[in-house]
Amino acid sequence: MGLRERKKQKTRLALIDAALDLFHDQGYEATTIDQIAASVDVSPRTFFRYFGSKEDVALALPADSLDIFLAELSDRPESESPFVAMSQAMRLTLGAMGQRDEADHERFVKTRKLLDNNPAFMAGQMRLLMASEQRLLAEISRRRGTDDLHSHFVLALFTAVARVGFEYCQPDEVRDADALARRLDETLAIAEQSLVPGWDK
Amino acid sequence: MGLRERKKQKTRLALIDAALDLFHDQGYEATTIDQIAASVDVSPRTFFRYFGSKEDVALALPADSLDIFLAELSDRPESESPFVAMSQAMRLTLGAMGQRDEADHERFVKTRKLLDNNPAFMAGQMRLLMASEQRLLAEISRRRGTDDLHSHFVLALFTAVARVGFEYCQPDEVRDADALARRLDETLAIAEQSLVPGWDK
DNA sequence: GTAATTTATGTCAGTGAGTGACAGATGACA
DNA sequence: TGTCATCTGTCACTCACTGACATAAATTAC
Structure with a gap:
């Protein structure tokens, strides 16, 4: 990987860190793109070359x-039913979050708080x-053997479970990757x- | 209801109609608030006194x-489990959509297309x-007798089902209230x- | 090592959403 | 009719976001 690519990664992470910190300190709405760009010594125009919107940097x-989840899902054995495969992929994704380097996990926790x-x-x-959604739906339909309303139901049900796992925490609850993994389980x-049994077949 | 109130209702509906038509004719992004306001002979500032954002008028x-759904839900008998009560309330809500006057149903269909x-x-x-969400969650927890993670699961599952019912249609499929009701069923x-059985108890 | 070519960045000018403040118009009501 | 509350228009402003162009820096070719 060349110098140019490394610089870009560095700028990207710097923007994310600056944004997360500013969002935390003074609130999301009160933070402007100019402030984020300024604290990384970059023009506001450059910010939008890295992130399509203010929301995008928060959801980076x-x-x-x-992306990791989708990759894990592709690696799941054919024998697993759609819901089981997605569940396992999600577990592995959260596991990977917990095993990242310090800085990355810091970003993870800050994002969760936000x-x-x-x-x-x-x-x-x-x-x-x-x-x-289309990719997920294709994967579900492939594993089920048919593409019908039932596939949509399986997908919606899984996203519902994932949402419940990620949402709804006590105000002072620790929200690191491990806590999330437990909640998901x-x-x-x-x-x-x-x-x-077999509802997602 | 006084003249003032009637005028406001009229302006509100005129803004919705103008917005839906413009969105349909030239696309959502390409339509400006100024255009919507102009076609109702109202200042742009007034538009924002009726709707908090451009998205809000589309989702009016x-x-x-x-709101109707929440009202129907409150009227459901205590004997019904949370999921059954929500399902019935949703059916009744869609039924009410199908029985509105011509203009209102027109808006409904235009919104669906959008x-x-x-x-x-x-x-x-x-x-x-x-x-x-908080109101729904309270209603579910009340009917279940406890307020725990399971209540969140019931809520998420219902919203998932509702989403599947409303989403995913063929491009040329008719999307009036009756068609939606069938899809929901x-x-x-x-x-x-x-x-x-009894999963939502 | 230098020259040519990409590619990233800064500057600038502009659009459009959304908001606060104030003044004037218009129903509501005694 | 006159007073009061409320709705509306105008104005000025902030901020997210974008296209165009010039410049600077990295990559590649020679």
């Missing part, structure tokens, strides 16, 4: 996580997810008890 | 529907729903087959 890590304090971001996460357990 | 009818062609609006609908049937 969730977006990365989604999303917890601004429920409006949930819509943004939905937007992210829906951008990959709890939610998956409830789902398992509620659904009839 | 879904927002109204949500949302179908701009998947980005799904996030907006989520935002709407989440604004009432289909989806509810799938949910019923997939869930163990």
Whole structure:
């Protein structure tokens, strides 16, 4: 990887860090792009060359996580049913979050705090997810063998479970990757008890 | 109801109609608030006294529907489990949509077309729903007798089913209230087959 | 090592959403 | 009719976001 590429990665991470810190210190709405750009010594125009919008920089890590999730899902064995495959992929994704270097995990936790304090971001996460909806749907339909309304139901149900796992925390609750993983397992357990065996076949 | 109130209702509906027509004719992004305001002979500032944002005017009818849904839900008998109560309330809400006067149903269909062609609006609908999430959650917890993670699961599952019912249509499919009602019933049937009896108790 | 070629960045000018403040117009009501 | 509350238009402003162009820096070719 050349110098140019390394510089870009560095700038990208610097922008994310500056944004997360400013969002935390003075609030999301009160933070301007100019402030973020200024604290990285970069022009505002450059900010928009890295992130399409102010929301995008806040959701940069969730977006990365989604990519990891999609990659993990592709690696799941054919024998697993759609819901099981997605559940396992999600577990592995959260596991990977917990095993990153210090700085990366710091960003993860800061992002979690930000999303917890601004429920409006949930819509943004939905937007992210829906951008990959077609890919997910194709994967589900492939594993099920048919492409019908039932596939949509499986997808919607999984996103619902994922949402519950990520949302709804106590104000002072620790929200690192491990805590999230535990919460996801709890939610998956409830789902398992509620659904009839083979419902996603 | 006085003249002032009637005028306001009239302006509100005129803004919605103008917006929906402009969105349809030239696209959502390409339509400006100034254009909407101009076609109703109202200042742009006044537009924002009726709607908080450009998105809000597009989602005006879904927002109204949500209010109706919440009212219907309150009227459901105590004997119904949370999921059944929400399902019935949703059926009644869609039924009410189909029995409105011509102009209102026209707006309903136009809004549906708009949302179908701009998947980005799904996030907006989520935002709407989440604004009432606390009320819904309270209702579910009340009917279940406890307030725990399971209540969140019931809520998420219902919103998932509702989403599947409203989303995913063929490009040329008719999307009036009756068609939506049928689609919702289909989806509810799938949910019923997939869930163990008493899962939402 | 230098020259030619990409590619990233800064500057500038502009659009459009959204907001606060104030003054004037218009129903509501005694 | 006159007073009061409320709605509206105008103005000025902030901020997110974008296209165009010139410059600077990294990559590649020679």
